[in-house]
Amino acid sequence: RKWVYQYEEGRADMKGLLGGKGANLAQMWNIGLPVPPGFIITTEACKAYWSDPEGLMDSIWPQVRDAVSKLEERTGKAFGGAENPLLVSVRSGAPVSMPGMMDTILNLGLNEATVDALAAASGDQRFAWDSYRRFIQMFSDVVLGVDIGEFEFLLSRVKGGQGCSYDHELTHQSLRKLVESYLRLLDSKGIKFPTDPWEQLRLAVEAVFKSWNTPRAVTYRSIHQIPDDLGTAVCVVSMVYGNLGDDCGTGVCFTRDPSTGERRLYGEFLVNAQGEDVVAGIRTPRPISELKSTMPEVYEELVKLTELLERHYRDMQDIEFTVERGRLYLLQTRNGKRTAKAAVRVAVEMVREGLITPEEAVRRVTPDQVEQLLHPQLDPTLKFDVLAKGLPASPGAAVGKVVFDADEAERMGKGGEDVILVRPETTPDDIHGLFAARGILTSHGGMTSHAAVVARGLGKPCVSGCEALDIDLARGVMRVGQREIRKYEVITIDGSRGLVALGALPLVQPSFSDDFRELLDYADGLSRLEVWANGDTPEDAQRARSFGARGIGLCRTEHMFMQADRLPVMQEMVASVTKEERIEALSKLKVMQKEDFVGIFRAMEGLPVTVRLLDPPLHEFLPKVPEMRERLEALEAEGKGDGPEARKIRVLIQRAESLKEANPMLGFRGCRLGIIYPEIYEMQVEAIFEATVELMSQGVQVYPDIMMPLVGTKEEMRRLREMVDSKAKEFEARLGGEIPYMVGTMIEVPRAALVAGELAEDAEFFSFGTNDLTQTTFGYSRDDAEGKFLAEYVRIHVLPDNPFHVLDRSGVGRLMELAVREGRQTRPDIQIGICGEHGGNPKSIAFCHKLGLKYVSCSPFRVPVARLAAAHAAL
Ligand code: ADP
Ligand code: MG
Ligand code: MG
Structure with missing residues (x-):
């Protein structure tokens, strides 16, 4: 049975078998875009894995080995090699996009020997050790189930020791020490970190198969009504490095603004960084427009390729890219998630641009999204005191009680209370809390952080990266300057403008855009x-x-x-x-x-x-009998028991009783x-x-x-x-x-x-x-x-x-x-x-x-x- 596909054998419409990520990587490769070489293990393999893990792994393994050999030929590198080692990423990719729900491991193939070879090949010790410590961190988290927090703690201690605040400022000596302390930490838990790259690969592939059934993935699917039996494909992709210095970097971009739908390149990037750094909110990323001045040629190429991708897919694309020593690589493309407002604008503008038909435009906007458009907003002319400013991550306004914990947000939300989930940042484990909250507020993370992406998908207002907030989770308070805001205090957030205010501001219904009217006219025609x-x-x-x-x-x-x-x-x-x-x-x-x-x-x-x-x-038009009786007694007490009102009430009471x-x-x-x-x-x-x-x-x-x-x-x-x-x-x-x-x-x-x-x-x-x-x-x-x-x-x-x-x-x-x-x-x-x-x-x-x-x-x-x-x- 064929379990492994080369890019050449795949196409964009094979998402069911190759997953969205794999199918699109294949498509990009086949239309000649700069994608790092790789191969794909099918969703069929994932499904077969559930019933017979060992047997399946044994049966796919010869095909995986073959594919790795091809990869070695293509890249001129050797997997586990003592010179110029081949490193890969092992990436999950389901037929339906489930952003952030499953796992990916970068820099796989590193060990004591290959890390030196990597340093020699790149001429950069710092880079090699940075890659190694990242690998140990991710692998331990995803495969060995070690709490990532323990590594973060060691990392921050080393940063403190060196007196620097960012990862990329660490010297290679510090990084080397860090790796040693990571390995010691694992040792102390009785875990032996696998050094054989083949064993690493096998465990990583299995971990991706297993990640389909993690509680957070299961919750996500049930919220989004995604079937549980699709399975995930596994993409094995040769690494390109965004952490090789200042002419390197990594980023994500959209071909149109996912909040408003405006046609412009929109996104974020980080210099000298790898993959997950952008989404994780560790350093606050820079807007993509700055790339124009820092790496003008890369920027131009990025504009060209992203436009090509959009025309090719005839839909707004969400693209991951990495720059290695001035060379641009595309690592992923997919149809971008967007707000309801953006969905309407993009659909209508694409009809005008001749990219799609009115019928396709109508198909692309869901009734749910239209419903979101009818959600409340803050009156743009309303004057109010702004408590803090953050990023406008997902539009619309929400009023609710401050809650710092996802479980509590869920409890209160289910009890019918309006809550705003406030977190330093959110992770996929908070998904149930995001779902139950009226709105989301985070102090860290950019426009593409987890909170922002999920909120846009759910159509909930979100303000992210609100750095002025100092959140003390343990005490259940947050501070903005001198002001302390306690749990359960009411705040208002405006995700369209990135504003936070105290108390409940009045919300208004939004008005319709011309684009929206046009879309609905298309709809009527169909x-x-x-x-x-x-x-x-x-x-x-x-x-x-x-x-x-x-x-x-x-x-x-x-x-x-x-x-x-x-x-x-x-x-x-x-x-x-x-x-x-x-x-x-x-x-x-x-x-x-x-x-x-x-x-x-x-x-x-x-x-x-x-x-x-x-x-x-008819009795529904009469006042309630006990109320009338009370009034009558009051009248009688005032000595007006024979007045016209009392007489009238008596008639009404009699009538109400007969109508009962x-x-x-x-x-x-x-x-x-x-x-x-x-x-x-x-x-x-x-x-x-x-x-x-x-x-x-x-x-x-x-x-x-x-x-x-x-x-x-x-x-x-x-x-x-x-x-x-x-x-x-x-x-x-x-x-x-x-x-x-x-x-x-x-x-x-x-x-x-x-x-x-x-x-x-x-x-x-x-x-x-x-x-x-x-x-x-x-x-x-x-x-x-x-x-x-x-x-x-x-x-x-x-x-x-x-x-x-x-x-x-x-x-x-x-x-x-x-x-x-x-x-x-x-x-x-x-x-x-x-x-x-x-x-x-x-x-x-x-x-x-x-x-x-x-x-x-x-x-x-x-x-x-x-x-x-x-x-x-x-x-
Ligand atoms: P997700 O589905 O969560 O986005 P990905 O598999 O896309 O996970 O990978 C996570 C991050 O790692 C992304 O930023 C991606 O661009 C980056 N990445 C994945 N594979 C490679 C690779 N081979 N070289 C460099 N970066 C990579
Ligand atoms: Mg992932
Ligand atoms: Mg991705």
């Missing part, structure tokens, strides 16, 4: 589903329209009655005993309701507005109200038509769709339809023209779905009210279930998702399918949409697309997410 919005006020309607909604799918009239100036009139209506009293109150309400409709219809000019008639049980139901959700509500008290729905229909007639006579196009809630029988639908039609006739006569209205029903109880064919005889449209339909299909109260058992049901996998968030396809969805099919049999052109909460959920939107609905309707803020999700469903 989708079959329209996106409508739920909105109860003219403001909602305006917002919905500006977000691109093509109609109002649900206007809840009862919300209009809840407003302070209307509630008393509504209560008058509810308290009415006789029909005459009720009609009098209703006629006052009608005036107000008509004004609302005028505003909404005007805002939605030319687009359909679906108005749902009164739905909640054991199970109001299944009670006297929805169209049942309209059937028993026809005058209520008649008033509402009149208000709708009055508004329509008024606007139409001004030349405004209005399309009112009148929707009945909670219908369950054909007779309900027939009566209500008849009522609307006869009202319509009156108003059409008044207008002297036709009103383009429709009458339809919600499908929100199982019976409505089951008799949809009959309902469609009178209903011209259906709208799935999936909140109630889910509640009534499962028999779960949507107001109580979540906290009582539903969250736990999801946690222990009794249910895959909360059905109130993600539509239940096999149950509720089946009823929907049935209703669509039978509704269409009766009335082929019936208009069908959904207006439940699910209308804004990407997974549920995909299902609605499959059912062939005309539209999904969701809250105005979710309209952009839904527009993109509707396009994705169609791709």
Whole structure:
């Protein structure tokens, strides 16, 4: 079986077998870019390793030996050689990028003998010993499981002894002493450091295979929904050296700014350093633009090669490079992680540059990212005291309590508290804390530090490299100058500008960029589903329209009655005993309701507005009985027990008691109200038509769709339809023209779905009210279930998702399918949409697309997410 691949045998599209890193190294090699020679052990080998470690290692080993011989030929160096020794890096690379999650070892092949040979070959003792101590450190950490902190301690002691603060200032004598102390440390633990390069290689390869299953890698995969059975490939790459002096260095760069998407080379580098130094935040790296003056030729070449890579991959690239004595090498390229904002800008600009099609642009932005764009920001004009400044590592703003520990952040976050995780720097072991926090603040590390990269991926605000912070983990405080900030104090961070402030600053919703609008226009061009919005006020309607909604799918009239100036009139209506009293109150309400409709219809000019008639049980409009009783007692105590207010309260209390139901959700509500008290729905229909007639006579196009809630029988639908039609006739006569209205029903109880064919005889449209339909299909109260058992049901996998968030396809969805099919049999052109909460959920939107609905309707803020999700469903 073939376990080992040469670069020549690989291609960018072989990520499944060679891992992302390996496939891209092969691709770069094959298009002639300067990549150090190497070879790749497949992910298949990793998978086979789990079931039979020894057997697998034995079976791949001859192929590895062959590949190393080829490497020796290519580089003119000898593995374990006493002259010009070949050193390699052993690198993990999974099919899906999992930055920082698995292990890499550099400078493998060094021992007592080869270190001298390396010194002789390079003419640089310091370099050779620096490489050796790095190797021992990494190998011990990754393979031998020794805590890296113990080495760091020895390192800082030697630095102290020599009176210097940076690694690269250490002399070769100090480094040599350091290596000796490292080996002594291992000795004292009874660990013998392997000196045979072949043994080193074998152990390192095994360690990479094993690193697939470390807890942090497993957590990362579960958060990002990456399958556990992909396995990792292992890249063995001949070393190039960034630590050979001041004409050397290492860095990472992006072909576009990963925060904003702006087209410019963006990144960081360190002179005289190796690989991990840049990400580890040991020295603060320099911005890539400085390379222009320090190594102009290298910079020019880097610009040229990175542009070539971007055109080749037709996507923004994230590139690792190393400069060895003025020569540039590329060590990795991949599609760069980016913020939501950058994702949109890059996608749209690449369409304009002719690199990709609008369809590809839409494919590259996820509904999740759009959602992030709608996350809060600090008002850019807000004046506030800046506590400290750091790097703007991941945009957006967050407010939360300071917590210094990832475990605690996770605990509090899960408990529903807003926390900001504050650390000197983060490591992959902190991943659960980053996940649970609202935002991340670190005192060290650059824009490509672990915290920054992970935060951008998660769409959380992050300020990194905030050097003014002096964090005392042991005492649980941080200091900025004189000010001491304790654990649990509230701070605000602004990851867009790199600012930290005390207390909770107000956050605002961001506005849309032109790029974003353009992307959503591409999306609309690709989708079959329209996106409508739920909105109860003219403001909602305006917002919905500006977000691109093509109609109002649900206007809840009862919300209009809840407003302070209307509630008393509504209560008058509810308290009415006789029909005459009720009609009098209703006629006052009608005036107000008509004004609302005028505003909404005007805002939605030319687009359909679906108005749902009164739905909640009437008692919801009355104050709570105990409150009324209290007020009554107070009045009586004041001697006003016979006054007009007291009398009114007594009536209301009596009415509330008579309306009381054991199970109001299944009670006297929805169209049942309209059937028993026809005058209520008649008033509402009149208000709708009055508004329509008024606007139409001004030349405004209005399309009112009148929707009945909670219908369950054909007779309900027939009566209500008849009522609307006869009202319509009156108003059409008044207008002297036709009103383009429709009458339809919600499908929100199982019976409505089951008799949809009959309902469609009178209903011209259906709208799935999936909140109630889910509640009534499962028999779960949507107001109580979540906290009582539903969250736990999801946690222990009794249910895959909360059905109130993600539509239940096999149950509720089946009823929907049935209703669509039978509704269409009766009335082929019936208009069908959904207006439940699910209308804004990407997974549920995909299902609605499959059912062939005309539209999904969701809250105005979710309209952009839904527009993109509707396009994705169609791709
Ligand atoms: P990760 O997946 O965590 O980025 P990598 O395998 O890419 O790990 O390696 C870590 C660091 O070591 C990177 O900065 C990389 O550029 C550097 N590196 C890896 N292999 C070599 C090599 N052969 N020569 C020089 N530097 C290397
Ligand atoms: Mg790594
Ligand atoms: Mg890398």
